[in-house]
Amino acid sequence: SQPLAPSPVEAPLRDLTWGQINFLHTTDTHGWHAGHLQEPSYSADWGDYISFSTRMREKAEANGQDLLVIDTGDRIEGNGLYDASDPKGEYTFDIIKQQHIDLICTGNHELYKRNSSENEFNINVPNFGSSYLASNLDIMHPETGEQIPLAPRFKKFTTRKQGIRIMAFGFIYDFTGNENNTVIQPVEDTVKETWFQEAIWDREVDLFLVIGHVPVRSPEFLELYQAIRKVQWDTPIQFFGGHTHIRDYKKYDAKSFALESGRFMETIGFQSIDGLSTSTKTVQTSAAPKFSRTYIDNNMFSFHHHTQLNATTFPTEHGQNVSKEIRAAREHLQLDTTYGCAEQNLWMFRAEYPSNSSIFTWLEQRVLPDIVVDKNRMNKSRLAMVNTGGIRFDIFKGPFTRDSAYIVSPFTSGFRYVKDVPYDKASKLLTILNNNGQVLQNMEPSLQSWMLAPIEQRSFSTHVFTQNVTVPHNEDLQRPLLSEPDLTPGYTTKDDAGSDGDDTLHTPIASYRVPNVIQSQIDPPLQSGDPETIDVVYIDFIQPWVLLAFQFLDLDYSIDDTAIYMEGENLTTLLAKWVTANWKDNC
Numbered sequence: 001s002q003p004l005a006p007s008p009v010e011a012p013l014r015d016l017t018w019g020q021i022n023f024l025h026t027t028d029t030h031g032w033h034a035g036h037l038q039e040p041s042y043s044a045d046w047g048d049y050i051s052f053s054t055r056m057r058e059k060a061e062a063n064g065q066d067l068l069v070i071d072t073g074d075r076i077e078g079n080g081l082y083d084a085s086d087p088k089g090e091y092t093f094d095i096i097k098q099q100h101i102d103l104i105c106t107g108n109h110e111l112y113k114r115n116s117s118e119n120e121f122n123i124n125v126p127n128f129g130s131s132y133l134a135s136n137l138d139i140m141h142p143e144t145g146e147q148i149p150l151a152p153r154f155k156k157f158t159t160r161k162q163g164i165r166i167m168a169f170g171f172i173y174d175f176t177g178n179e180n181n182t183v184i185q186p187v188e189d190t191v192k193e194t195w196f197q198e199a200i201w202d203r204e205v206d207l208f209l210v211i212g213h214v215p216v217r218s219p220e221f222l223e224l225y226q227a228i229r230k231v232q233w234d235t236p237i238q239f240f241g242g243h244t245h246i247r248d249y250k251k252y253d254a255k256s257f258a259l260e261s262g263r264f265m266e267t268i269g270f271q272s273i274d275g276l277s278t279s280t281k282t283v284q285t286s287a288a289p290k291f292s293r294t295y296i297d298n299n300m301f302s303f304h305h306h307t308q309l310n311a312t313t314f315p316t317e318h319g320q321n322v323s324k325e326i327r328a329a330r331e332h333l334q335l336d337t338t339y340g341c342a343e344q345n346l347w348m349f350r351a352e353y354p355s356n357s358s359i360f361t362w363l364e365q366r367v368l369p370d371i372v373v374d375k376n377r378m379n380k381s382r383l384a385m386v387n388t389g390g391i392r393f394d395i396f397k398g399p400f401t402r403d404s405a406y407i408v409s410p411f412t413s414g415f416r417y418v419k420d421v422p423y424d425k426a427s428k429l430l431t432i433l434n435n436n437g438q439v440l441q442n443m444e445p446s447l448q449s450w451m452l453a454p455i456e457q458r459s460f461s462t463h464v465f466t467q468n469v470t471v472p473h474n475e476d477l478q479r480p481l482l483s484e485p486d487l488t489p490g491y492t493t494k495d496d497a498g499s500d501g502d503d504t505l506h507t508p509i510a511s512y513r514v515p516n517v518i519q520s521q522i523d524p525p526l527q528s529g530d531p532e533t534i535d536v537v538y539i540d541f542i543q544p545w546v547l548l549a550f551q552f553l554d555l556d557y558s559i560d561d562t563a564i565y566m567e568g569e570n571l572t573t574l575l576a577k578w579v580t581a582n583w584k585d586n587c
C-alpha cells in the first residue's frame with residue numbers, strides 16, 4: 001500500500017493578517033493533488049486543502065468577512081496521478097472539481113494538446129460553471145469547429161458577507177505553443193476590445209480582480225494594469241498570477257498588488273485586503289486599503305495553525321472522502337511500484353550544473369549514453385539533446401517509483417533526429433540553443449527573430465527558480481530567531497513586500513541556474529576522435545529551435561529532413577527502463 005504522507009515538522013509560523021476579503025490561491029499544481037509523499041513540508045493533499053478552505057471560509061464568515069478560492073491553471077502534466085492513467089486525467093478531473101473554486105482559468109499546459117483543451121471545454125468548464133473565465137482564449141468547438149470563447153470573458157459579482165462589487169477577468173499569457181484547435185488573443189489586443197472597455201468603465205466596482213496564468217512581473221499584467229488605471233485611476237486591483245513556478249508578490253501601486261503562489265501543491269497563497277468600499281459603504285479615496293500576503297506551506301501543521309483547529313476538529317468529511325479517493329486512484333494506478341532505488345539525491349536547481357548532485361549531469365553522463373540508441377543507427381555517432389524544462393522535479397535518495405518517472409519526466413515527448421550532420425557545425429548547436437549560458441525554460445516557438453539576431457541583442461523571458469537565499473534576521477521575525485539547526489530547509493522568499501511572506505520559517509535553499517538544453521555525445525565503442533558527420537538527436541519538443549539553430553549555421557534543414565529516433569519510445573519509459581536496469585539492486 002502507498003506510503004503514508006510524512007507528518008510535517010513543527011516549526012515557528014507567521015500568522016495570517018485577515019481582511020474584509022481573503023483569498024486562497026493555487027497555481028501550477030501539475031497533477032500533484034496527492035501532495036508530496038517524500039517531503040513533509042508539502043504533504044497535504046487536495047482533500048486536506050478542501051478541509052482547509054472550508055474551515056477558513058467558516059472562520060472568515062464568522063467574522064463577517066469573505067473568502068474566495070482561486071486557481072490559475074497548469075493543473076495537468078507533472079505527476080502520475082494525472083499522467084499515469086489512460087486516458088490521462090481519468091481520476092483528476094473529479095478530484096479537482098470537489099474543491100469549491102470561485103475563479104479559475106487556463107494554463108499553457110492545458111493547451112499543448114487537443115485532448116487537453118477539449119477536456120477543459122467538455123469537463124472543467126461545466127464542472128466550474130461561471131467560475132471559469134477565459135478573457136483572451138477561444139477554442140474550436142469540438143463538434144461544430146466554430147471558434148468560440150472557451151469560457152465567459154469576465155464576471156461581475158458582489159461578495160456575500162461584505163457586499164464588495166467585483167469585476168473579474170481570467171487571462172493566459174501570450175502563449176504561442178498551443179495546438180491549433182485553440183486561439184490566444186494577445187493581451188494588448190484584448191484591452192482594446194469593446195467588451196473589455198465597457199467592463200473597466202463600470203463605476204459600480206469596488207475591486208478589479210484579474211486572475212491569469214501569467215507571471216506577476218510580465219508585460220501582460222503591466223498592460224492590464226495600465227489599461228484599467230487609465231480609466232479607473234484609484235480603484236483597487238488585485239492580480240493572481242502563475243506559470244513561473246515561484247513565490248512572488250509584485251506591487252503595481254498602493255492600491256494594486258499581484259500574488260504568485262509557487263508550484264506543485266507546495267504553496268497555498270493567502271491574500272487579504274482591508275479598507276475597501278462596498279455596495280453599502282464608501283471609503284475615502286485618500287485611504288489606501290491594506291493588502292497582506294502569505295505563502296502557506298501545504299501541510300497539516302500550517303493548516304491546523306491558521307484555522308486554530310487540531311487533528312480532531314480540522315478534518316471535514318468531504319475533505320477526508322476526497323483524500324480516500326486520491327489514495328484509491330493511486331492504488332489503482334500502482335504509482336508506488338518501485339523500479340529501483342536512487343543511491344543519492346539528484347537536484348534540478350539545488351545543485352550546481354555540472355556536478356555529481358545535478359540531475360542534469362546524471363542524465364547527460366549516465367542515462368542518455370545508455371538510452372539514446374536506435375537499432376538502425378547504432379553504429380553512428382550521435383549528439384543527444386534534452387531541454388532542461390522537460391525535466392520537472394528532483395530525485396530523492398530511495399525508491400524511484402512509477403510515480404517518480406512521471407514526476408521527473410511527465411511529457412510524452414519522444415526523440416527525433418537529423419542524420420549525418422557535418423560535425424564542425426553540429427558541435428556549435430548547443431551554444432546557440434543555450435545562448436551563452438542565459439537561461440530559457442519557457443521555450444516559445446516565435447523565436448525566428450531572436451535566433452537570427454546577433455546573440456548579444458537577444459533577450460529572454462525566462463522562469464528561473466529563484467528561491468532567495470535569505471536568512472531570516474531578528475528584525476524580520478515576529479518571534480525570536482531560532483538557531484538555524486532548529487529550522488528545516490525551505491522557501492525564504494523576498495518580494496516587493498519584504499521577506500516575511502513565508503508562513504513557515506526555514507533555512508534557505510540555494511538555487512542555481514541551468515542551461516536551456518543539455519547534450520551528450522555518444523560514439524560507437526571502437527570509434528576514436530570526432531566523426532566527420534554525426535546524427536543530431538533531440539527531444540521532439542525542441543525541434544522548432546533546433547531547425548532554427550541549423551539555419552543560424554547556414555544548414556537549411558527542414559522538417560522533411562527529420563525522422564523519429566527510437567520509434568515508440570519516450571523519455572518517461574526510457575527513464576523507467578534505465579532505473580530498473582541500473583538501480584534495482586540499490587533497494
Ligand SMILES: Nc1nc2c(ncn2[C@@H]2O[C@H](COP(=O)(O)O)[C@@H](O)[C@H]2O)c(=O)[nH]1
Pocket residue numbers: 028074108109112243244245387388389390391411412413441442443444463539541
Ligand atoms: N521536453 C518537453 N518539455 C515540455 C513539453 N511541454 C512543456 N515542456 C516544458 O515545460 C515548459 C513550460 O512549463 P510551465 O509549467 O512553466 O508552463 C516549457 O517551456 C518546456 O520547457 C513537452 O512536451 N516536452
Ligand SMILES: [Zn+2]
Pocket residue numbers: 028030074243244245
Ligand atoms: Zn506550470
Ligand SMILES: [Zn+2]
Pocket residue numbers: 074107108109213242243244
Ligand atoms: Zn505554465
